[in-house]
Amino acid sequence: MSGRLLVLDISGSRALLARADGAGGLGEVREVANEAHDAAVYWPAVLAAARELGAGAEAVGVSFGGPVDRAGRVVSVHVPGWAGIDVGAGLAEATGCPVRVENDANCGALGEFHHGGWGELHTLVFMTCSTGIGAGIVSGGQLFRGARGLAGEVGHNTVDPQGALCVCGSIGCLEVQASGTAIARRGGEAGAKAVFDRAAAGDDAARQTLAEVFPDFGRGIAAVQHAYDPDLITIGGGVSLAGRALTEPVATEARHWLMRERRDHLRLESAALGLHSQLHGAAALWRND
Ligand SMILES: [Zn+2]
Structure with a gap:
């Protein structure tokens, strides 16, 4: 399935990526592990996977495992070297799509509310x-x-x-x-x-x-x-x-x-x-x- 959305769930230990159709359909889930425990290695690997899997997508949704401010900016550091990385801007550049970022607890609540059955x-x-x-x-x-x-x-x-x-x-x-x-x-x-x-x-x-x-x-x-x-x-x-x-x-x-x-x-x-x-x-x- 190649839905119109690219979705990511980024935590300190791993990122999950998939295509989604926006109506509850989720394609195959790909995982990028943070094996090096270093954002300088992890983040480029996430971007590379997003670039590949996001080809043809229209928009990107991101669940991030840490506080995100009202403008969708990540405001905490849970991976060494994460400070200063703009998750939304990085993914927008990698995919050419508009990006929305929300913290993982809020995303979990939205997912369960709308698609939990x-x-x-x-x-x-x-x-x-x-x-x-x-x-x-x-x-x-x-x-x-x-x-x-x-x-x-x-x-x-x-x-x-x-x-x-x-x-x-x-x-x-x-x-x-x-x-x-x-x-x-x-x-x-x-x-x-x-x-x-x-x-x-x-x-x-x-x-x-x-x-x-x-x-x-x-x-x-x-x-x-x-x-x-x-x-x-x-x-x-x-x-x-x-x-x-x-x-x-x-x-x-x-x-x-x-x-x-x-x-x-x-x-x-x-x-x-x-x-x-x-x-x-x-x-x-x-x-x-
Ligand atoms: Zn406490």
Whole structure:
């Protein structure tokens, strides 16, 4: 399939690229790994792939794994050497197309809202849960950004005042207690998947780790439900691959902390589009154009 859009999902570890038709159709997904962990090598490789795959495209949509300002400029550095790289301008030059850039949590929310097959929704919260935790909120079909474009930092709500020190300077944030990185750390593993796999195999220590993670995660989810009153909260990112082994216990914990009359409102699911929510959202940046 050769859709009219080129879409990219750029994170610190890899970029995914695909053609999209703007109506939910996604072509074959190509990956460019950041093997050198150096933007000076990674970014030209992404541009080269975009130039090749983008031939004949009319527009480019980009999901970027970091803060993006209202003008679509990347405002953070998560890869050595990334500072000063203008993602939008670089891709516009490489492809000859207009480019729209949005952060990955917002793209994930747009992708799940428009192409997740969830049926009629008013408000959806998409939470990325991998290295960190962040959220995108779509309400009435529109992204909710906040006055400075900083809404959705739900990963930095404190869920345990006795918890670990967070990179943001606070203590016991949802992110430092329940992200993929946090689950791996608390379980003494290289990745969260290993903790879930060990727990599924009956390992007591791994089960105990998750029994400590789930209440923290649940308090974070309850705060999100109270704040945004969504029809649906979807969990994306690597941790979401745990599926119901994650969402069911976390929803049970969250209900303990919800206002009694709102407990039935909570609907927590893994992202319908798996690890491609952001690519679909990057295409949705050009909806109605
Ligand atoms: Zn924090």
